[in-house]
Amino acid sequence: MIEVKDVKKRFGRKEVLKGVSFTAEKGEITCLIGINGVGKTTIMNAIVALTPINSGQILIDGEELHKGSYEKITFIPDAITMLPQMRIIDAMQFMDDFYDCWNEKRAEEILSFFKLDKQERIANLSKGNTAKVNLLLGLAMDVDYILMDEPFSGIDIFSREQIAEVFTSHLIEDRGVIITTHEINDIEHLIDKVVLLNEGYVLKEFSTEEIRENEGKSVIDVMREVYQS
Amino acid sequence: MNRYIKLVNFEFNRFLKIYLVLIGITIASQILGAIIRSNQYLNDMNDLLYEQLMTREAALEQLGKISFYHITQTVWFMGPIAICIVTLLIYMFFIWYRDWFGKNTFIYRLLMLPTARINVYFAKATTILLMVFGLVAIQLLMLPVGRRVLQWMIPVDFRVDQTIREILTSFDYLMILFPSTFYEFVIHYAIGFAVVLVVFTAILFERSFRWKGIVFGLIFGAFAVTIFIFPVIVQAFILPEFFYPIELFALECIAGLVVVSLSIWTSNYLLKKKIRV
């Protein structure tokens, strides 16, 4: 379980996280939704210690992040984490060199699922394919938790469909996933849990099936209630 | 440790192309310089002997014999050294900043490697150091090459052959790169390495705190310099002639160690607790 406890974060005088708390379970897809502000990405960065927090605590399976945690949790930012001059195969080699949890077999499987040519240079890839390679680098690691920042933004509809398919497949199964998005439409049926953020606060945290079952509301209904009140 | 070596290898390869170009420029320019300078000497000498019809003795009296020293004074010889130094100085900054800027976010990858982040710092420092030594070694090899060019082009009566040691000692700037004793060699390069570490720490201050970090970085740099020259200041102003040279040297070594340890400790802290993407 990933536990975010009362996390506060300032950039200069601007407080972007004003005491954020939520949890994300293993085996579930948790979606951070915010209609504005930079909070979502900041939370993701904070969970994997890519930005310091001013107060609060973040625990991964009960312990604070340390260097070994990167074999257990990974973050896929919205831009690719490899150098443009690398070919896909070089990027895969890099991962293989540095991570014990790199799963070459799965990487090959994802390559063919996304129909990517591993000899191609990252610099020459389309936006959609860059996003897919970025995703591949994270998904092919045998980690328990995967964080994805806006995996659907700025890419064509077919790439989006393909990426959405990942969420219903064994590539995700049994892992804990946190994704951020500002657009829920594509993935409403894919997620287990929603955390609604606004202006640095968590406004509501709920299970999508429970809210449908108990209140007969869609995620967007809840968002409308919460953000417009 | 293993990942550290992989990182060094990776960092080295990232700069390899430009590095090979630097080596290429150095070799080409210095050989060309030796040819051009020798040729110029031959022209001048021919002018004196065959146009102005001077005697050989009078011509040598006026023009002097040529030695490798004259070649080292040309822009062909000094230029590439300057280019290499400037490039490496710039690269000392670029080796960090390139990971933050650009379309990719490679710094995310580096900071999320399952290894202590200080290894990234060590790997980058090691890369710079290896490149410096590489260029210094190439330069050292280029000296006999240039000398041989000179010997091919100029008849023995018109030139002074110098040993490598004579070449090095006849030229102040080269003395910094190639000190005459091993002792001095270690000191020069240890200071250079300490400077790299301090600059890296200053860069990490900037990357952690941005604008405020520039100020912290500069303060840290000034602090490091102060510690390092402190024994000398004491010797010069506070307790004149108090230490024996060997004592002063020992104090300098300690001061240097303090500076290096402080840099590494601070960088480790910044990378662990303060750095941001």
Next chain:
Amino acid sequence: MSVTFNNRDPVYIQVIRHFKEQIATGRLEPGQEISSRRELANKLKINPNTAQRAYKEMEEQGLIFTERNLPSRITRDEHVLNAVREELILEAVDSFVTSIHAINVPLSEVLDLVKEKYENKSED
């Protein structure tokens, strides 16, 4: 297999309903093997946990059964199968009656219309 889900009913309930329709119309036969949870999630583009929940619920209702580690199958129990059929018919009739009731039409007129439409549809 493609299903359009609405956003306001629990997805697992919509999945179960989808199965019931398939059973009632005979597209899923008694004893027929069904896809694994993961395959189902993939085909319907839903969360694997939701597929899991739907299967668990169907198992409890006796719609499907699983022997040891074999794939799950549609039940052969006549009672359950008939009940599914009846449930769907009743549900459809109920919603039909509700909407007809709202327009306030006499039953005889409606029945004639229903008969006519139903026969036309069958001829198509």
